[in-house]
Amino acid sequence: xxxxxxxxxxxxxxxxxxxxxxxxxxxxxxxxxxxxxxxxxxxxxxxxxxxxxxxxxxxxxxxxxxxxxxxxxxxxxxxxxxxxxxxxxxxxxxxxxxxxxxxxxxxxxxxxxxxxxxxxxxxxxxxxxxxxxxxxxxxxxxxxxxxxxxxxxxxxxxxxxxxxxxxxxxxxxxxxxxxxxxxxxxxxxxxxxxxxxxxxxxxxxxxxxxxxxxxxxxxxxxxxxxxxxxxxxxxxxxxxxxxxxxxxxxxxxxxxxxxxxxxxxxxxxxxxxxxxxxxxxxxxxxxxxxxxxxxxxxxxxxxxxxxxxxxxxxxxxxxxxxxxxxxxxxxxxxxxxxxxxxxxxxxxxxxxxxx
Numbered sequence: 001x002x003x004x005x006x007x008x009x010x011x012x013x014x015x016x017x018x019x020x021x022x023x024x025x026x027x028x029x030x031x032x033x034x035x036x037x038x039x040x041x042x043x044x045x046x047x048x049x050x051x052x053x054x055x056x057x058x059x060x061x062x063x064x065x066x067x068x069x070x071x072x073x074x075x076x077x078x079x080x081x082x083x084x085x086x087x088x089x090x091x092x093x094x095x096x097x098x099x100x101x102x103x104x105x106x107x108x109x110x111x112x113x114x115x116x117x118x119x120x121x122x123x124x125x126x127x128x129x130x131x132x133x134x135x136x137x138x139x140x141x142x143x144x145x146x147x148x149x150x151x152x153x154x155x156x157x158x159x160x161x162x163x164x165x166x167x168x169x170x171x172x173x174x175x176x177x178x179x180x181x182x183x184x185x186x187x188x189x190x191x192x193x194x195x196x197x198x199x200x201x202x203x204x205x206x207x208x209x210x211x212x213x214x215x216x217x218x219x220x221x222x223x224x225x226x227x228x229x230x231x232x233x234x235x236x237x238x239x240x241x242x243x244x245x246x247x248x249x250x251x252x253x254x255x256x257x258x259x260x261x262x263x264x265x266x267x268x269x270x271x272x273x274x275x276x277x278x279x280x281x282x283x284x285x286x287x288x289x290x291x292x293x294x295x296x297x298x299x300x301x302x303x304x305x306x307x308x309x310x311x312x313x314x315x316x317x318x319x320x321x322x323x324x325x326x327x328x329x330x331x332x333x334x335x336x337x338x339x340x341x342x343x344x345x346x347x348x349x350x351x352x353x354x355x
Contacts (some may be wrong), residue, residue, distance in 0.1 A: 031057040032274070033154050034163060034211030034261040040128075040145065042070035047130075051146050051262035057274045066157055068117075068126045068145050076113050076131040079103055085314045091148060092313065102152060110134055117149060123157040130216065141247055151265055154211075155310050159318040162325050163213030165310040169193050169267070170205035170260045170277070178277040179350060180210055180260055181338070182308045183285035189270040191342045192285065197269075199347050205260060205275060208267030211309070212329060215259035258332050281334045281355065282307075288339025291349040301335035302326045 015187040029048035030039045037059060042048045047070040050058055081096025094101045099120055103113035114134040119126035128144055131158075135142045155165055168182035169189040181192050262273035284296070284304045294302065302323065311322040334355050340346040 011021060019208040030059050032059045032184030033057050033263055034158070034165070035213060036066065036154055036157050037064040038066045038068065039064040039154065040068045040070060042140040042144070043072070046142065047144055049143070051143050051150070053147070053272060054145060056272065057264055066126065067353065068128050070128045070130065072130045072132050075133045076116050076129055078112065079116070086327045091152065102149070104149065115144065117153070122160055123153070152185060156312055157213070157322055159312060161213065162328070163211060164322055164325055165209060165211050165263070166305065167208065167308040167310070168210045169207045170210045170262060171196050171279045172203040172205065174201055176277070178260060179282045180212070180279060180282045181285050182282060182305065184308060186316070187285040188287060188340065188342060189285065192346070193269040193271060195342070195344060195347050199344055203273060204269070204271035205273045205276065205277065206266060207271040209265040211262070211263060214281060215257040235262060238249055258329055279333050281336065283338040284337050286339050287336065289341060290339070291341055291346050292351065293338040296335045296337055298327065298330040301330035305330065306338070318324040
């Protein structure tokens with residue numbers, strides 16, 4: 001199968017070159033973060049290549065939650081529709097015709113986006129458009145799934161499920177005890193990770209971003225629209241459709257039945273594991289004296305968790321869904337405030353702690 005050599009293709013020749021690649025030549029790849037399975041389809045190995053942080057999260061394609069079709073265009077014009085959000089740096093969000101368009105920009109270069117992700121409102125099927133003219137002028141290899149697209153994709157899909165991404169470090173002990181230490185930047189997540197790994201054989205799921213969701217999901221299979229250039233064809237990609245709330249299930253039944261997952265988006269300590277573990281307890285980190293652990297009631301816990309969560313605020317229903325899940329989480333798992341001192345005594349305090 002021929003690969004595209006963008007350095008040898010002029011922008012006005014890009015469309016002709018792309019037309020020579022037939023659908024039968026499409027290749028695929030996949031990854032999974034936080035039990036969200038993503039399948040990527042493209043016309044060359046470059047289209048579906050995973051960036052280095054995603055490599056440990058690679059998985060075989062099959063049933064998936066999100067399907068992405070990568071396509072190359074001669075250029076990408078400025079978007080129409082309603083402007084929804086501007087990050088102020090690398091990406092902007094627009095909404096039109098019932099779909100979202102995430103535009104990714106390179107500061108200081110072209111005003112046109114170098115790639116655009118068009119995705120349905122349920123965050124299931126998407127077209128990732130690559131700007132051929134932009135990449136033809138560069139020496140670097142394009143990375144269709146490069147950050148922050150991967151995190152934005154997962155974070156928005158979580159709004160459709162009983163799950164959330166938290167600013168925290170997940171540490172699993174050999175005895176199965178799994179503690180989540182959440183905190184703002186500078187609160188001590190990476191420091192806590194280093195202290196634990198120096199004193200005990202633990203698995204660190206992440207030192208910065210953790211996904212929490214119910215431990216166990218019911219899934220069915222459906223066939224949605226396959227994302228294509230004209231958004232009018234249907235494919236055979238099978239997507240999983242989870243049931244958010246099994247009948248007769250209560251928050252009390254979920255006690256010790258929340259699970260935390262590692263993510264590719266690590267912090268200073270550079271820990272990023274594709275594994276997961278049943279969540280034992282949550283500690284809200286803050287600097288203090290004497291390593292004091294204070295239990296939080298559910299309403300206090302929800303407020304602290306929400307302040308350290310990654311939630312798309314551009315849609316009120318996403319915020320409502322996040323708060324609902326955090327209330328369930330706070331009723332299912334004990335949450336504590338931990339005012340700690342950054343030395344081995346902080347670890348010993350948790351090792352000897354009992355709810």
